[in-house]
Amino acid sequence: MSVEAIADAFRRSVGAQVELHAEGHHRYQVLTPFRYNDGDHLGVVLKQVAGRWQLTDEGSTLMRLSYDLDLADLQKGTRAVIIDGALDEYGLTAEDGVLSTTVEGDDFGNALYSFIQGLQRISAVKLLSRERVASTFGDDFRAALADWxxxxxxxxxxxxxxxxxxxxxxxxxxxxxxxxxxxxxxxxxxxxxxxxxxxxxxxxxxxxxxxxxxxxxxxxxxxxxxxxxxxxxxxxxxxxxxxxxxxxxxxxxxxxx
Amino acid sequence: MLTDEQIAALLAEPKRVVTDPLSSLRRKGAHLEATAKVAADSNADFRVVVRVSTVNPHNFSVILMHRPRGGVWLRLRRYNGRSHFHTNRLEGNRFYAYHIHTATERYAATGGADLESYAEATDRYADYRGAYRCLLRDCGFGGPGPDDGQLSLFPEEDE
The missing domain is CATH 3.40.50 (Rossmann fold)
Structure with missing residues (x-):
């Protein structure tokens, strides 16, 4: 199989997994193959705002992070550095908890690609939450020892x-x-x-x-x-x-x- | 690692919500959130977590969490809205619907999967209040939760 054919196979395979599902006027749920570990797909909406197309998570990314983290912790330390870096690198904006990017011209493909990478990078700050385990472990062990x-x-x-x-x-x-x-x-x-x-x-x-x-x-x-x-x-x-x-x-x- | 029997026992264990989470929702960015303490006869650690998007009313999550002694908080049951697709990796089915995540032993044993990765589509609720009532019924809270006086636009399972 030639390299060109391989590249074409990649494009067709990945492209076929992207779908748009209409949800009202100028609003679409974007299905991509990218999922979280729990099987939920990344929440991506394509909608027109003031005549321009925008990709947005409508706040779902940070809402998911709030299951495990206090969102105030995202505004300081390593997590804030990671999030700010992702926003800057992938051209995302964060406004009142909503992550978005505006599609420039007809560059929908690159906009979606960058948007997804940004969401995934920001979602990864959850992995830094393990320090919370250590904060209660000492007390929990002492209580257990007293039981035994x-x-x-x-x-x-x-x-x-x-x-x-x-x-x-x-x-x-x-x-x-x-x-x-x-x-x-x-x-x-x-x-x-x-x-x-x-x-x-x-x-x-x-x-x-x-x-x-x-x-x-x-x-x-x-x-x-x-x-x-x-x-x-x-x-x-x-x-x-x-x-x-x-x-x-x-x-x-x-x-x- | 929890077995299916242990998960079922945790879900069925009699519990009581100490404070009503729906009456204590507070805005954090683009969503409302509340965490309710739960009292259980066994003194095991449980809590109910509620998240509701202020942008999309179909985007919400009502969660029963459990923390084993010395461990981390685990999500045993999560009642989600209809705002994203879900795929069950092992079963291979995908849907876009209100859906309920359930902790299972087989997903806990699957590398890279969360404990509650398995989900089923549902028509038992259409908003977060209905989802909360379903959680109370399903997870040992002994019946419907606080009646906020509002009727759901769509009938629930027992109505």
Whole structure:
């Protein structure tokens, strides 16, 4: 198949997946093959405003983002930089929460192409919302621990009083299961994971011989190299608290057996 | 990962809305929004989220969310308006209609898909108030929600 034929096949295939569905006077719902992870297609409307054709999301993009984010968070930090960059790069305007672009002349194809890329780039700021998980994880874990074990059995922010008076190598929880101590680390990001790795290496040097258990807020958010180094020195990992509320205490109690 | 049995149990669990979200909608840009606390007998975390476009009245979302302990908020059921197309990736069907997203185990296990990726078209409601009443009926809230005195232009399922 020639390159020209391949290019033509691409054009016909992609082009055939774009449809216009009339919804009243000079207003069309634009169907494209581009979907969110939940199967909903990008909300794109083509309509005439003051005699000019405009592509608009009618506010649907930010409305979707508001399921997971406070929209006030989009006006600061990394998210604001990403959104402003997308608006500028793809020629979109944002007015009262509505994203739009005006079609110049008959350049409908490029206008649609740029509009969709802009919507997708802006929608991607949702992926930055994971930091919200870490903000409640510590409290949730402490509450769970209190359900599993009497508070007299554990000590928070433990460090070795003789070897480490300054607390440079701290453990989130030192738990006594029966008469056996266990070190518990609750990790929400790469920095915490690195600190835990350093502490566990130090405990190896001191020959403490205490089993270590790590519970992540979300293991998938930890960088692979960081996770790999931690895996070499900790005894057991749980990828999250949610879904492991029975496994974690069961494992900890087995350590005392 | 939630199983279909766990999802069904969460949906059926008896719940009560602490505050009516429809009476506390606030404007944020091009939509109205409200989040209602939910009380459940098991003390599990639920909330109802409502979003209504101020540009297109057919664009709305009424959502039952659940947060497992130590986890993130999950969308168990989402009652959408008719403002965009939807495609069920595994089943291959596409439609442009009012539709209800439902959390399923098979989509949760599908890479790149959200928990509530599966949706079915519906004619049970035609506005966000009707969608909210359907959520209350379907998700363990024990009957129709607050009656705001307005009649829907289109009859609902039980009428």
């Amino acid at each position: 074990f009497d508070p007299s059995q554990w000590e928070e922010r433990w460090h070795d009083p003789e070897r480490d008076a300054d607390g440079r190598y701290a453990v989130d929880y030192r738990l006594l299961v029966g008469s056996r101590p266990v070190f518990l680390f609750t990790l929400g990001n790469d920095t915490q994971a690195r600190d835990a790795t350093i502490a566990l290496h130090q405990f190896e040097r001191w020959h403490l011989g205490v089993p270590s258990v790590v519970v992540f807020a979300d293991q998938a958010t930890i960088a692979r190299p960081v996770l790999a180094r931690l895996s070499d020195v900790c005894d057991k990992q749980f990828s999250s608290l949610g879904g492991n509320e029975d496994r974690i205490p069961e494992y900890l109690r087995r350590l005392a057996a």
